[in-house]
Amino acid sequence: MEALLSAIPWGPVLILLPLAAGIVCFVFPSTAKTVGLLTVTLVPLAVAGLGWRLLAHGVYHHAIGGWGAPLGIDLQADGLSLLMLAMTAVVGFGVSLYATGYFKAEKSGRFWPLWLFLLAALNALFLSGDLFNLYVTLEMIGLAAVAMTALEGARGALVGAMRYLLATLVGSLAYLLGVALLYHGYGTVDLGLLAARVTPSPAAWAALGLMSAGLILKTALFPLHFWLPRAHASAPAPVSALLSALVVKGSFYILLRLWLEIFSPMSGGVAGLLGLLGGAAVLWGSSQALRQTRVKLLVAYSTVAQVGYLFLAFPLAAGMGLTAWSAVVYLAVSHALAKAAMFLAAGNLMRFGGHDRIVDLDRVVQRLPLTAGAFALAGVSIMGLPPSGGFNGKWLLLQAAVTQGRWDIVGVVVIGGLLAAGYIFKVLGHTFTQADVPHEPIAVPARMQWAAVLLAGGAILLGFLAPPFLALLAVGNPFAAGGAGS
């Protein structure tokens, strides 16, 4: 058994399985739902297999086709990659379950191939070991995501998708230019080799700037977040969930890797800048969310704010690397679960009432208790209230900030939490009341409600799983490579 588990090439499986399934769904649309569900059930199992392999044998390497770096494509996975893959698998499963109830037959045939391609691309991204492969996966993700946003053909969605496409292409090109400069300067695109070779130099600085700019645009960090709110809000609910939960984490992951492996000796001022932008994102995004009158836009602006939290760790990592980075990963994974749950709940609200205006929510707690509960639980994690994954991440972040006397960051985190409570309870308060113009409810399938509840419950459950989570994160010591570590 053990030999079998060791022999299976988990990396290629994780990429090829959804890819092949996507092709099958495209060619045979009538089988899309079944094939899709089967795939998203198998992918978590494959991730578990990879996890077993990591725990048993350490960092995972796989050279595709037997060609190794610097010419071949290397796949590698350490604790950080594994957690990202697990996040993708779990959120993907929940959203897929939801999607089987959400999409009618015709649209189903288009959703599933695109989603499975996205899944393959995400898995490839988290498994990639070199910069150019990351570029390819970034583009795949971008194209799939844009196509999914425009899926239902609503006018707002089309415009949002177009803006998203333009932004993502510009970002990718900036990133590619950075890759070119690095290759020219150091003769390789492999992350491990570059980590050893890069020294501060004009070429490295230029590459850092370009790649960061491109990735920040794709992660929608303030002030380059302009494309996100409308794109995420106007997309169909399951697509919004995937976009906010997973797609933005992909580009952030790349930025994190670059930082840890290659660029941290040169950090200094850039870390401070990232922290500043992150703080601005938290405050801006949260206050904008508070002003919204529609649920999906509110949730989208919440994503802008939550992305900001992730960048607050960069200035903190110099002194307490392990705590700060653990906080970031915790926040990222919890956010993925919670935000996906929120968008799914918002989708339920729209299905139920035909609209998502906050003040016109009509007796939701009585008539859609599971959805209200899912929104509330997800909100607990977003607000950073205990017990939840969000609380654990917030605690670690505060710990790093207080220890280093960064009271500005402490202030941002505290105020961000208060603002989050404001916009979450704005929605929850109205779920109890009756609308001025009551409407007849439209039934929401049970699986759509339960999918939201399960994902939200996962975010809460993460609050209790810190020891195993952090233990997994430590496999391969991803944070000792570049950062000062602690």
Next chain:
Amino acid sequence: MSIASLYALVGVGLFCIGLHAVIAYDHLLRKILAINVMGSGVFLILIALARRGGIVAPDPVPHAMVITGIVVAVSATALALGLMLKVAAATGRAELGDEGGD
């Protein structure tokens, strides 16, 4: 200045022109073309940087990157053009409209 450096500078120039055009112009077709120009700029830089001097054959790796990049650019342009047509059909004009920015 060597030919390679010239190519590289032209590439940088194309990149900047394209970036400016993407931001400054409203019409979607212009934006898409601008992105293509940016892409061409990056590819040009890659090719220029592949030169290894003198008699030695140029480095094939950046060439491979460029080919991959072209494939990606073609697919992305196809998607962008299709989307542009849909946007034009839905809103009546091929522009992003004034909900831009916030």
Next chain:
Amino acid sequence: MSWEAWVPLLVVASSLLPGLIIFGLAEERVRLRTTFNLFGAVVKLALVALMLWGVFHEHHYEARFGLLPGLELVLRAGPLALLFVTLSAVLWLLTTVYAIGYLEGSPHRSRFFGFFSLCVSATVGVALAGNLITFVIFYELLTLSTYPLVVHRGTEAARRAGKTYLTYTVFGGALLVLGTVWLYTLTGNLDFTPRGFVHDLGPEHAPALVMVFALLIAGFGVKAALVPLHGWLPRAMVAPAPVSALLHAVAVVKAGAFGIIRVVYDVFGVEFAAGLGVMRPLAWLAAVTIIYGSIRALFQDDLKRRLAFSTVSQVSYIALGVAIVGPIATVGGVVHLVHQGLMKITLFFCAGNLAETLGVHKISEMNGAGRRMPWTMAAFTVGAFGMIGAPPIAGFISKWYIGLGALETGQGWVILVLAGSSLLNAAYFLPILHRAWFRPPPDRWPVEHDFGRKETAWALLLPPVVTAALALGVGLLASVPFSPLDWVRLVVQREFYTP
């Protein structure tokens, strides 16, 4: 984990699990829901009794669970914890009975009792918390589980009251978390230790410790309704009476006061805190709250709002007792946790009875209520006299100890505050009693429900009578071993002051 570690967990679970089940029950399953409710309450009481017996026989009940690197979730049944948990368990049983009667025929009872049970689980968790992080976690859970109770009626007014409630409590929670993180980075430990665990830090940390103290007290002070953080309490009166009773006598307000006690005695150590110079400001703040609350109460015509301001005033007795650094005053302050709980819940039960049975919400409508509802008003009278501080009811005991403690430490001004407060209490309670007993009743009550020969339903009548009797008994029998007073004296001697 040994079986002894399971007991604290089971105490929390005894209301958590029935609560979760009740959420799923259909609205019409009244008997099933009532069964689960009462079953949970009785089981909790039995488990608490088991713990009391066990601790008396030197058993050790503690459950630990790794939360974050270096931090654990700890539930521990120490003597102070047991005091609060017993109070909570007893009053929960009575409030459950009361709520079943009060909400007869109301909509959404499954939702109500579900959150009700969650709220009690959170309170019990707060009581049994063995370190500051566990306390904070259950404290925040208390906020989350009480919010749906405040907005239960689903009206616009309820929603806005909920919004106010949240603004205050979430803000307080943020301060609390910040203070806790800061403390953790300074000391690396958050376990409650008799006489505190902070005193090893050198004097260079004093300013930081003062800030931490301020943050923690402010965070707890929101729920404990210290001025100027008390604004949510009167506005939360839109909630149904059982919610007011629970919030004001047992759960929320007491959790805040309990937090203050824990911070002063088990985190900082009272003598160390006095050395930092933070006890004087706390005493003044408590004194201001006591007087302010009483003055505002004078001008309220709505009965529940008058009682709300009275709570604002009364809970600060606990803070005052704590802030006067001396064992006798401490005893008075801490035992008031129990005494005030019993008296205030009686008053709220009676207010609820008047509203449910006669449609009376305002004091001006209460003429002759004593004739129509003698048992209810008798209980009310006991509670009111207890508030004023008339012997032998419980309230007198607490005030006596606080006053004595103040004199002992040379802070005679406290006596003035106590006396002034008692006068004000008399000023706003005696007129109510006069109206109820000595004025003729109106021809028609606003909205009367007929219960035949009884004055009101059994479920509504029994709880206030029981709590009034307890308030009287606890005062009369205060010198008997194992009375709350005796218990508190033991705790103070053993754990709070250096022997």
